[in-house]
Each structure stands twice: as C-alpha cells, then as structure tokens.
Amino acid sequence: MTAPTVPTVPTLPTTPRATGRGWLRPALRSRRFAAGLALLAVFVLTAALGPWLADDPNAFTADLGQAPSGAHWLGTTQTGQDVFAQLVVSARGTLLIGAASALIATVVSVVVGIGGGFLGGLADEALSLISNVFLVIPGLPLVIVVSAYVKGGGAWSTILVIALTSWAASARVLRAQTLSLRTRDYVLAARVYGEKRWRIVLVEILPNELAIIVSQFIFAVIFAILTQAGLAFLGLADPSHLTWGTMLYFAQNAEALTSGAWWWFIPPGLCIAALGTALSLISFGLDEVLDPRLRVRKVSP
C-alpha cells in the first residue's frame, strides 16, 4: 500500500507549556500572529498616549462639517470638532470597556467552567444548565433592556451588563476541557498524594487550560467592543464617555450619512473592525502554534 497522500502529522504533546518563552518564538514566526500583535500594539499605544497625541476632542472650531484636509486630517463634525482627535482619544475608552468586560466575563467563565467540571455531580449539573441557558438566550436584547432600565449608570454598568451576557460560551468550553483533564494520570496522582482540591485546580488544571482561557479572553474582548459599540450607537451608553461607538451615535444623530460626511462615520467603524481583526489574528496565530494541524502548508489533497 502506498503512503497516504494526506500527511499524518505526528501528534505533538497536546498540553503545551503555558508559561515560559517556549511558545512565543514559534508564535512570532507565524505571520498572522506577528501582524495581529503589531496592529494591537498601535492601538494600545494610541490608547495610552491618546490625550497627548491629539488636541482636545471636544473643542469647537469655526470649521463646521469640513472634509479631510491638512488642518483636520479626518475633517470635522457638524459642530466643528476634529474627527481625528476624537478617534484617537476614543481608543482609550473603547479598549478599557472591552478589556474590563472581557476580564470579568473570563473570570466568571473560569469559576463556573472549571469549578463545575472539577466538582462534578449536582454542582456541575446546575452550573452547566445555567451556562447553557445563558448561551441560548440572545444577549443583546437583554443588554438593551437592562441598559434602558438602569439608564445613566455610566461606563461601569455597561461593563457589567456586557460581562453578564458573554461568559457562557467559554464556560462551556472550559468545562469540557476540565472534564477531560481531571481524569488524566497526573491529576489522579495528585489526588492520591492527598493534594488539596484548590491546589489541584490552581496548579494542575488551570495552567493547562491557560491557552484556551487566553483565546476565550481575546474573543470576549472583541465581543465586548462590538456590543459596546451597538449599545452606544443606540444611545444607551454614557455619551460623555468618548468611544468609537459614541462617535457613531453622534454621527448618526447629526445625519452624517445623508449629508455625505463619510469622514465622520467611516473611521470609527474601521477602527473597531481593525482592532477586532488584530485580536482574531493573534488568537488564530496562537491556535496554529498550539495545534500544528491547522498550519497552512502546501499539500495536494
């Protein structure tokens, strides 16, 4: 029999070392990962240095609704505010809300997913039922209704509401992984040694799920930024807190579309999409490193 045409990749250790430099170097060799990281770095730097890079985003000038020019790189709004300055300053608000919501959602999903998977029994049944219910109930309508009820709660209420509706999917993934890990030999060995339960979770299980947690966190950031943009666009976020979403809200209210002010509503959306792409590229780059079968290579099927 001839060799199969599809090369069978030798199964590499499925539990990669989560810490150390072991994974970073091959990851950087992945072009997707490097490109994503570079793009993300630009956004993070902008967010950190924004207020020093741009003029006051809320200052009114005499140039009303101007198209892009040398003086205003991205033109001005209907009330004469500089769009570029707003764009730069909004990066911080957008990233903060994205990162904070994702962090809370990830912590909840780790507690629910790993906790349920490890404890098993009734606790697991209850937790996984709750995650499944949260998974099938559509998030945005709930977020909209809650935001409309607690009107004017500021950035924190937005963060909490987004986190509340976005933890379920990753909790389910983590639970499945924990179920498979907890019967591995080294976990059983740790049990036999009489290790405390919290120590087994923190030392034996959590580090081996770090790759999944990081990837889930990245997608949670994307989800949070998209949801926040939607909420802000509907006028349900604090409009004094500048984000790309609130920029779009103001643009829509001033009928930037019908007046042809494309320089006002195109850049914020493009920034959201670019940031989301950067984060997905990082995540796919990590996946490729951790799962060699997904690597693009020239094969003739």
Add this chain to the structure above:
Amino acid sequence: MRYLLRKLGFYAVAAWMAVTVNFFLPRLIPGDPVEMMLARQAQSGPVEAGQEEALAAMLGLGHGNLLVQYGDYLRALAHLDFGLSVTYFPSPVTEVVGDAVPWTLVLVGAATLLSVALGLTLGTLAGWRRGSWFDSLVPSTTFLAAIPYFWLALLLLYLFSQVWGVLPLGGGYDETLDIGLSGAFLTSAAEHAVLPAATIVLSSVGGWMLGMRNMMVSTLAEDYVVAAEAKGLPPRTIMVGYAARNAVLPSVAGFAISLGFIVSGSLVMEIVFSYPGMGFTLLQAVQNTDYPLMQAVFLVITFGVLAANFLVDLVYGFVDPRTRQAR
C-alpha cells in the same frame, strides 16, 4: 424520543428562566414605572379603567407579596396581556409586536439560511484545497466578522443609496403601496430587503466558513478519508460524502451561539435601515421609555431564538445518530 424529551425539558427551563429574569428586571427602574407609564398614556388620550392593574401585573409590580406578584405576572403573560403601548398609544402592545415580527422573521431567517449555505460550501472548498489561493483568502473573513453590523449597514447604505442611488434609503417597503400579496408590494419589499440581507450575510458568512474550513482540515486527516482515497473513490464523493458530512457537525452544534450573534447584530442593523422589524420597534420602545413594549419585544425575540435552537437540535439529533444514543 428520550433525546427529544431531554431537549424539550431544557428549553422549558430556559424559557422559564427568561420569563423570570424578565419579571425581576423592572425592579431596576428608578421611581414608580407604573405611575410614569399611566401619566404618559394620559397625555396621549383617555386611559381605560383596568390599565393600571394590567401594567402593574405585567411589570411584576402589582399588589401583594412577591409570590402573588409573580402569579399575576404569569397569568398576564399566559393571556398575552402586555397592556397598551405608550409609543403607539392606544394600540395594544401585542398588535405592535405582531406587525413587526414577520419582517424580522423573513429577513433574518432567509439571510441566515443563505449565509449558512454559502459559508459551509466555501468552507468545504477552502478546507479541501488547503494551502491554495482560495484557502489563503479565508483569514481575510475575520475582518468581516469583526465589523459591527450596524456600521457595515451604514457603509452599504451610504454607497448604494447616497453615492450610487440604486437602492432605497430605508424602510421595509414603499409606503405609497398597500401591504398585501400584490406584485408591486412584493417587489418593493424585496428591494428594501437587499441591503439588510447583504449586511447579515457579509457579517456572518466568515464565521461559518472558518469553522467549516478548520473542521474539514481535521476530518481530512481521518483514517476513513484515507481509506476512501485508497479505494479510489472520486474526489467529489470523498469531499462531500465523507469529509464534509462529518465536518459539518460542530457547525450545526454551534448554531446557538451564531444565531445569538446574528439576531443581536440584526436588531441594531434594522435601526440603521429603519426596517420595520423587532429591532426598530425595540429602539422606539427604548427611546420612549415604553416598558411594556420593551418587555414584549424581549420575550418574543427570546422565545423565537429558543424555538430556532430547538429546531436545530432536532435536526442535529437526526444528522448525528450518536446524540440520540448517548444516555
């Protein structure tokens, strides 16, 4: 049968939880929402007797202790008694929602089916020809997936109706026509649906494609595919009948998450197009602090998504016999 009952039980619990969450949420409203609603309704016209009770029951803020309130709320819900809408006073909420449902159902339903079919087909081809030029295009779809739906909607609207002027600026149909099964109305409705549907398809097709592509790559390394190749079966049969058939399962199983995304995205998208569906109605309710309408829209959307997921679960049980046997 066992599988069916278990799924049915799960969705019953999910529906009950949604209903209960909806019962507790109005407590977050500062002030007395019932008084506020009545005052607003009184401004628009005479308020019938019994409206106060209906409103209080529906918001779960009636008289008596929590259990009585909950009972009243459930009873009101069972009779679909959502009271009168403030925004569209004096139309009952059920009527307002009933008018909006078909628009969203047809638009989102058709666009989702199209997106799934397109995404799965393209994903199969990309996975089958891994490393080809076509496959290298797949990562670019992540850009599409990261775009906010409503922004893509703005962009399409700007290009197609402002700049090129080929498609209408918004709405669900030409309002000079009567709603009905006439040719003129259907053409107009289809014309108005092109951009909203394109928004949904463009934004969601990437996710289906990527998932399918990655599963194809994994499946193609399986022994049964190698065996099929060794037997000398035609490549088409292997691609569709052996690889794609198995690779599609995770996409079907992950439908719940994707559907949530699509529904959420299209709600905001509808607002951009002033499309007379659920999203637009929800925005009207939010802008006019119309709590009864908000509650009704939330419940209808949730129940719709639950029903769709239940249907997909049934399909999944049919295409993957293992789920029927397990436990």
